[in-house]
Amino acid sequence: MAAVLRSMAGKPAPKPKLAIVKPEAIVVDLPEEASVPSHDLNDYHILIHGEKKIGKTTLATMGDGKVFVMTFDPIRKALPIIQRFMPDWATFAAYLKELEKRAKSGKFPYDRIVIDGADIWYRYCQKWVEKKLVVDHISEEKWGRGWDMLKETFQQAVIGIMNLPCGVWFISHSAWKEVETREPGRKIEKLVPLIKAGGEEILNGRVDAWFAYDYSGKDRILIVRGDERTGAGCGIKGHFLTPKGRQVVEVPMGGSEEEAWKNLVHAFENKQTFITVAESKLQAAKKGGVPGKK
Numbered sequence: 001m002a003a004v005l006r007s008m009a010g011k012p013a014p015k016p017k018l019a020i021v022k023p024e025a026i027v028v029d030l031p032e033e034a035s036v037p038s039h040d041l042n043d044y045h046i047l048i049h050g051e052k053k054i055g056k057t058t059l060a061t062m063g064d065g066k067v068f069v070m071t072f073d074p075i076r077k078a079l080p081i082i083q084r085f086m087p088d089w090a091t092f093a094a095y096l097k098e099l100e101k102r103a104k105s106g107k108f109p110y111d112r113i114v115i116d117g118a119d120i121w122y123r124y125c126q127k128w129v130e131k132k133l134v135v136d137h138i139s140e141e142k143w144g145r146g147w148d149m150l151k152e153t154f155q156q157a158v159i160g161i162m163n164l165p166c167g168v169w170f171i172s173h174s175a176w177k178e179v180e181t182r183e184p185g186r187k188i189e190k191l192v193p194l195i196k197a198g199g200e201e202i203l204n205g206r207v208d209a210w211f212a213y214d215y216s217g218k219d220r221i222l223i224v225r226g227d228e229r230t231g232a233g234c235g236i237k238g239h240f241l242t243p244k245g246r247q248v249v250e251v252p253m254g255g256s257e258e259e260a261w262k263n264l265v266h267a268f269e270n271k272q273t274f275i276t277v278a279e280s281k282l283q284a285a286k287k288g289g290v291p292g293k294k
Contacts, residue, residue: 037237037238039239041063041167041264041265041268042063042065042111042112042166042167043166043167044167044208044209044236045162045167045168045169045170045206045207045208046167046168046169046170046207046208046209046210046211047118047169047170047171047172047193047203047204047207047209047210047211048060048169048170048171048172048210048211048212048213048222049171049172049173049174049191049192049193049194049210049211049212049213049231050173050174050212050213050214051173051174051213051214052173054213054214054215054220055213055220055253055257055260056171056213057069057071057076057079057114057116057171058079058257058260059213059222059253059257059260059261059264060112060114060116060169060171061079061081061114062257062258062260062261063111063112063261063265065110065111065112066082066109066110066111066112067081067082067110067111067112067113067114068082068083068084068109068110068112068113068114069081069082069083069084069113069114069116070083070084070086070092070095070113070114070115070116071083071084071085071086071114071116071117072085072086072092072115072116072117072118072120072121072124073116073117073120082110083116086121086124088124088127088128089124089125089127089128090128092121092124092157093157096157096160096161099113099161099164100160100163100164103164103165108164108165108166110166111166111167112166112167112168112169113161113164113166113167113168113169114168114169114170114171115161115168115169115170115171116171117171117172118170118171118172118193118195118199118203119172119173119193119194119195119196119199121199122154122195122196122198122199123196125150125153125154125157125199126138126150126196128153129146129149129150129153130146132149133145133146133149138150147198150198151198151202154198154199154202155202158202158203158206159206162206170203170207172193172194172195173193173194174191174192174193174194174212174213174214175191175192175193175194176189176190176191176192177189177190177192178190179192181228188228188229189229190228190229190230190231191212191214191229191230191231192231193210193231204233208234208235208236209224209233209234209235209236209240210231210232210233211223211224211232211234212226212230212231212232213253214230216250216277216278219252219253219277220252220253220254220260221250221251221252221253221277222250222251222253222260222264223249223250224240224248224249224250224251224267225240225247225248225249234247236268238270239268239269239270240267240268240270241270242270242272242273242274242275243270243271243273246275247275248267248272248275249275249276250275250276250277251263251264251266251267251272252277252280
């Protein structure tokens, strides 16, 4: 009997069988009407990248709604905001689970969530996967299994937080990276989010817009639509247009956080009359006013 027990103890535990749900068991209904686009800036998923201390986090926490900041950077002691520090991936996953529980209960407390330090967030995900696979670096796992697991884990987290009943704003530092152009053999330096390629691809493919917070001379600007040297783009249809329907490229951020938020909302509501800061200065010169003002 003891020999039998020893033999059983040496065997690996049987793997649990996965429950397979057949398509015919799922009840669905086909939509008959198109969804109505939101006119609330809080509802959208936005990625903002820029250099340190330029005002990214402050901008993301402005407005009338209740904002919860999940920060992977140190706690912002000088900002009066609702925030929690995320020291690792497991802590983030625990908060996401609690947020999903609140959403399911119908008592979701926030109008916007901010992921502050999206570049660190992705690196923490990689560390968690490496620990789970018991490897020093994800590339050590054979047949690319580690990279596949990292992509799936991060992708599910992004989808999970975007499925919450509010908009999510992702904050990242910027970096100049060498990228290939459409012209064969030609490479240029481009300002892009400081997120590893795999994470940037997943985020940029799912957010409604990604903006670059930068300088034009001494003026702070938010680049809404970029070019071959600046990573930015806007997929929020019907917004960030001038009253005449031209696509806004740059939004002046002014000299204070209140002015920055006011100008962002002004541009979102299609009230900005110029598409770039340079054009704003030309308009102001003709009228004898101050650039960036109504």
